[in-house]
Amino acid sequence: MKNIDTALVNRKVEQAAETAALTENKREVLLECMACTDYTTLKETDSPHSVTAFTNHAVELTGQGLPPVASICVYPSLVDAVGVALTGIPAGSPAENIGITAVCGAFPSGQTYMEVKMLECAMAIENGADEIDAVINVGAMLSGDYDLAESELAMIREEIDGDAVLKVILETGSLADPELIYRASMLAMEAGADFIKTSTGKTPISATPAAAVVMCRAIRDFERSCSRRVGIKVAGGIRTPQEAVLYRTIVAQELGEEWLTPSLFRIGASRLVDALAPRLLSETV
Numbered sequence: 226m227k228n229i230d231t232a233l234v235n236r237k238v239e240q241a242a243e244t245a246a247l248t249e250n251k252r253e254v255l256l257e258c259m260a261c262t263d264y265t266t267l268k269e270t271d272s273p274h275s276v277t278a279f280t281n282h283a284v285e286l287t288g289q290g291l292p293p294v295a296s297i298c299v300y301p302s303l304v305d306a307v308g309v310a311l312t313g314i315p316a317g318s319p320a321e322n323i324g325i326t327a328v329c330g331a332f333p334s335g336q337t338y339m340e341v342k343m344l345e346c347a348m349a350i351e352n353g354a355d356e357i358d359a360v361i362n363v364g365a366m367l368s369g370d371y372d373l374a375e376s377e378l379a380m381i382r383e384e385i386d387g388d389a390v391l392k393v394i395l396e397t398g399s400l401a402d403p404e405l406i407y408r409a410s411m412l413a414m415e416a417g418a419d420f421i422k423t424s425t426g427k428t429p430i431s432a433t434p435a436a437a438v439v440m441c442r443a444i445r446d447f448e449r450s451c452s453r454r455v456g457i458k459v460a461g462g463i464r465t466p467q468e469a470v471l472y473r474t475i476v477a478q479e480l481g482e483e484w485l486t487p488s489l490f491r492i493g494a495s496r497l498v499d500a501l502a503p504r505l506l507s508e509t510v
């Protein structure tokens with residue numbers, strides 16, 4: 226078990242906060258945060274009609290000169306509605322690059338049969354999902370049954386094969402212990418995750434800067450030992466441009482500027498775009 230120096234993690238967060246404060250009003254930084262956002266709607270009230278309007282809004286923002294978000298993130302049953310809303314985008318439009326993320330595997334609890342989880346992933350992909358966000362077996366992690374947690378993720382990886390990007394949600398607020406967050410990060414990457422993601426956004430504690438630092442350290446160690454780059458997605462409770470810039474700064478500080486691309490860094494958020502877009506459109510930054 227890796228020993229995590231919590232005092233060092235806290236110093237890293239403070240250091241990132243100081244750097245972030247210098248860049249949080251820079252237009253190019255905010256544009257980059259927008260391009261790395263998985264624009265998310267995960268509400269019990271969502272419907273084909275509401276996610277169509279949600280998707281159209283993201284597309285319209287590109288027409289006003291803002292970058293396309295990385296993906297639209299929805300429940301699996303709404304993937305096809307997003308797909309329909311995205312078809313018909315003229316070739317060459319920046320909005321063409323918007324992907325579709327489906328939260329799968331009995332999101333957010335993950336508490337169902339493996340067969341159901343795998344079927345849900347397969348159906349989401351069949352309906353047009355490019356990316357799957359699936360939660361780790363948090364109960365298994367907390368009970369010390371790490372082999373079970375890893376083998377379940379490996380089964381999901383095998384099910385989706387190379388047909389979609391796999392983001393594994395660690396639910397860091399529930400794992401709480403930094404050493405357990407590090408271990409969960411490592412086993413998710415060993416099971417084949419393309420990204421590790423902090424949280425579902427459905428628990429009392431979601432993304433925290435300290436958890437992001439620990440995950441970045443695991444990503445760095447994993448790359449050193451396995452020569453594979455894994456992305457990080459921070460998600461849950463991120464509403465303001467300042468928060469987004471803090472996470473971006475943590476990623477740059479811990480992993481390097483080369484991680485600041487949608488293929489290695491995502492911000493999962495339902496409200497961030499509504500805060501970023503007016504500022505960027507009013508050109509006050």
Ligand SMILES: O=C[C@H](O)COP(=O)(O)O
Binds near residue numbers: 425461493
């Ligand atoms: O996966 C993304 C999260 O559910 C988004 O959480 P949020 O609604 O707090 O932004």
